Amino acid sequence: MSDTEQAIIEQAAAWHLASLGHAADGAMDWDAFTLWLEADPRHRRAFDEVALADALLGDHPGALTAQESANDDWAGENAQPEPPRRSFALRWTGAAMAASLVVALAVWQFGMGSVQTYATDMQARQIALADGSQIELAPHSSLRIEGRDQQRIALEGGAWFDIRHDPSRQLAITAGQLEISDIGTQFDVQSAAGQVRVQVAQGRVRVSSDALGKPLNLTAGHGVTFDPAGGTAEVMAVPAGKAGEWREGRLSFDAAPMPLVAADLSRYAGVKVSVAKSLRGRRFTGTLVIRDGEAALRDLSQLMDLELGRSGDGYRLQPRTR
Known part of the structure; x- marks a missing residue:
């Protein structure tokens, strides 16, 4: 689990405690809670899973008893199991965050369900x-x-x-x-x-x-292209009928980076395509018919004035030599 996911679980556990009346300052800030939920879709999932963990432990208190026995810092030797169906968060107000984290981590894995x-x-x-x-x-x-x-x-x-x-x-x-x-x-x-x-x-x-x-x-009618190299995202208009056009045997591009164009051709036209490093900053706008992969690749090379050559068992696009 990444540091980001762990931080989200910690936040979710804190909000769950607050919703049960155990906020650090004694009051639940519902406006702030709503903003937190809407800030990231992972927040809602984490909060729901922490709440589910609480409910599961209420139904199965033995699971909590086993966890207590394995952690001397959490409860002493004389700790007694709590009555069934009582809120886990209410039982552990003193160490609620630690308990919430342990259970949330378990539920995060449990929530994965079948794969x-x-x-x-x-x-x-x-x-x-x-x-x-x-x-x-x-x-x-x-x-x-x-x-x-x-x-x-x-x-x-x-x-x-x-x-x-x-x-x-x-x-x-x-x-x-x-x-x-x-x-x-x-x-x-x-x-x-x-x-x-x-x-x-x-x-x-x-x-x-x-x-x-x-x-x-x-x-609807909009799209985004994300480039991890610069962490940039370009939002653009998508004409009606153009999204998912590969299902109809066509590929339409609007200022698409050449590596993405090559990847699409490799995937949909059935030909392996690579591009020279010097072309990775170039963009292509146009529509290619992909029923004949090699023909689509030749069309692209002509439209972009590029040289098309063999590379192993595929093709490589590179700047044309003058």
Whole structure:
């Protein structure tokens, strides 16, 4: 677990105690609590899991008794188990934060639930979530789904998401350094070599990252391209019908970095493509038909006035020699 995740759990434990009337200053600041929840989608998940941990220990006090026996600093030899179904936080007001952390860490792992992994080769794959949401995993991509409610997803490659609106659940998708939070919408995510592109077709999503600082809210018809090299995010308009266009045999780009263009061609056109280091700062705008991968690659090289050569079992784009 990262330092950031641990800090979030600590904050969630403190807010849980405060909500039960055990705030450090004796009062619960509901306005500040609301702002904290809205600042990062991970805050809501952590708070819910800490609250669940409290409830679980209320139902299974033996788990807490076992933890006490293993930690002499937490309780003495004469400590007695508390009656069932009493709030764990109320039992441990003196060392509530430490107790909350131990249980929250356990629930964080417990909350992972079953793990489902998917991977594709040359063909895309349809994935149905339990709530009726649909994911189309792009070729040469992988997806990892975790959590009791399938609410945590890790993507490598590309995917189209059609997510059913459910106010009680917030889906979180990690791609590269970005986390995309969904409240019920259609959007496309492409990730390659750390660069990530998100395009929203319907609804809205929230994009956050430690590298960004302030989260971005994207509505339908907008997208963002994230470059980890400089930690920059470029927001741009996405014409209707362009998001997820790879599903119809086309790739449209608007000032896309060349490494991302090459990765898309490698993934969807079935040809391995690399770009010279000197081209990584160049951008491409246009549409490529990907049914014939080599033809799409030749079109790109001509449009960009680049030299296309063989490189191992693939191709390499480099500046044209004069």
